[in-house]
Amino acid sequence: MVDPTTAPLFGVVLHLALAFGLGALIGLEREQSKSGGTFAGSRTFPLLALYGALVQAFFPDALAIAIAALVVPLTVAYVGKVVSEGDIGLTTLLAALVTVLLGALSMHSDRGAIVAIVVGGSVTILLSVKDPIHEFADRIEERERRASAKFILVALVVLPALPDRSVDMLHGLNPRFVWLMVVFVTGLGFVAYVLGRIVGPERGIALTGILGGFVSSTATTVSMAGKTIGNETLYHVCGFAVVTASIVMFPRALVEVAVVNPRLAPSVALPLGGMTVVGAIAAAALYWWTTAEQTVEPDRLKNPFRLRPALLFGAVFAVVLLVSEYATEWFGSSGLYATAFFSGLADVDAMTITVSQLASQGAVSTPVATTAIVIAAIANTLVKVALVWILGTRRLGTLVSAVLGVVIVSGLVFLAL
Template sequence: MGTPTDVVALATGLGVALGIGLLIGLERERSKRAKHPGGATGQAGVRTFALLALGGALAALLGSAAVYVAGFFVACLGVASYRATARSDPSLTTEVAMLVTLLLGMLALSSPAVAGGAGVVVATVLANRRRLHRLSRQWLSERELHDLLTLAAAAFVVMPLLPDHAIDPWGALNPRRVWMLVVAVMAIGSLGYLSLRAFGLRFGLPIAGLAGGFASSTATVAAMGERARSAPALVGASASAALLSNVGTVVQLAVVMGALSPALLSYLAIPLVASGSVAVVVAIGMGWRAFSASNDRVTIGTGRPFEVMTALRFGALLAGIMLLAAMLRARWGPESLPWVMAISGVADVHAAAASVAQAVTTGGVDMATAAIGVFAALVTNSCLKCAAALVKGGRSYALRVIPGIAAIAIAFGLALTWA
């Protein structure tokens, strides 16, 4: 007899396995009844899947020999099930689901949380068969699917292979962090593209802009600039989304400073609220005409979610700026904090703010100097956004975005003088 903890862990694993089997089985039962409302079909249903998941858990408990027997049994069961239903339903979905259910049942004993989450994902995928088919056959074009696969490869194949440490003498160039910026540009472009397709002009781009701001406001400004250049009718909406991304920047600044130095957050509370409020106002004001347009559904079938070379050039530019900032910081020393923060803020205002907050916590800098450093980083980062708006989006887009970005930085500076 094991300890009470072991008994609870065993009961939890078996309970999760049973829940996974019931969940997937209910979906398969509903699916087969929808296809064959007249009676029995010979396909596995809720009881079969529940027993398969429990059988997988028990096999994992008994040892490797039982696992082999269970796997062989499910393979034979799958073959028999397919042969019985091949004429009426040639799909292999149920048979594959049987194998997956067995494996999830085995996993439930050692990792019940992972197995439970995976079981929910499996059931969701099975239940959304028609939506997924419509997505792949009607909604996404071949070129769009290729671009999304490129994004997935960049995020899940290339990025894990890159070293997660600095490779230069100044400790500035981290290949994985630089590549994350490249992926952010592609992901934000894809998010904006898909949001526009799914939610229309009125809600699609604002959602993408606000969400993108939490990843990288600079990347969002660049991605929305590409959207505006490829679809001139969306210049106003793209500019509004780019300005809305600055709300994410302000919120993230507050989170970073609050985590590292609550005293600095309290000192800069009024400037942060002021700049965030201005960001919301200018974004709504800039996009009001676009949001109230009658053609809420915009057709963009000839566009692309992102341009790979544009994202690569953007990453290379930021990497060069980060390297230059590190070289100058090493040359000038810590006494030139505001100037160094100004240069560092070009590449990443949040990293610069984190550095300042950490210095305040350790007593290396006083509050007033730290506040000036944060403001300097925000100003230079705003300059980079303005440059990105002009280069990526063109003159019309830049004329809409640059005044708004300048107003946000000015609001922070004015509030800082009054704080």
């Protein structure tokens, strides 16, 4: 805690300046957006932040009482705003209370100051994107909202109830870890889904591939391949979308490794990063090759927050985890590589997380884990090539095979380095 009686004067002033700055940032946003109205603006919010900072600095035990004392004047001001302007929104009122807490955090400690900066910036961004958020909410159908609510409810209820230990009945699986990974992988897809719905269906072929790759690269491949059957001249632009969706899988896998086992990430970063760079260069060349008149209407992204696909991924992940453990125990690294290849044909996420977990437990070495993840990624890339040949045209198959073939070879080269 920053003790004003012992801390250098410069340090105290610096923390007070931070509180003032965060309050001013939020206040300017409220005034510029005219959302605060007569309630609060660019002068009131800095004062609220300083109020919280000074109370925390000199009367920390009275912080709760000081915040409670603000409720009365803030409520009176809010009621006056409702009466005079007819606006019953609570956003500015809540932002005022959060600003007081940010001021207190700024003065609490150096760590608190960092948290205040992060939260203050996030609050400002959240307040400033009111219209896009409302537009996004309007685009979501009732069925999708119910599916999301059901998934979130199940995730929040089920996760704490699951045992955080190996269960003999489940052959040593940790149920909480399995479900946590389900929520994590689904959350990655949901972020891309939200971005896709915000930018709208006119987002363009580049974002179609990128966002589609994060939500489901396989679904994007199937969609683009099918479009070339009706119009063969679209093979350039559809091929670009397939290639982009396929290479997005590599940084996605790298994110998963970094979350599950950060120590493995540097080793995996070279082959996956190399494949991403080579694929991005190839995709850029392919994009340059397409003409401005070539357009394709992308299919709407599906909401990943659905219970049935999540449960299916959980089952696949659990099976892959068990098979990988037994294959490694019985057949060594060759057994893990075979498992990685066959599981990668269906889902690269499950294998990536599984191998990362095994490496964190010391069950496999870092080189073996890296090789297994790359094998799974290559297997999944081969699936994309097969799908465009089966569901698309010969031109699309030839184009995608050439580009992704170079990506696969580059992955093997980087792996051998």
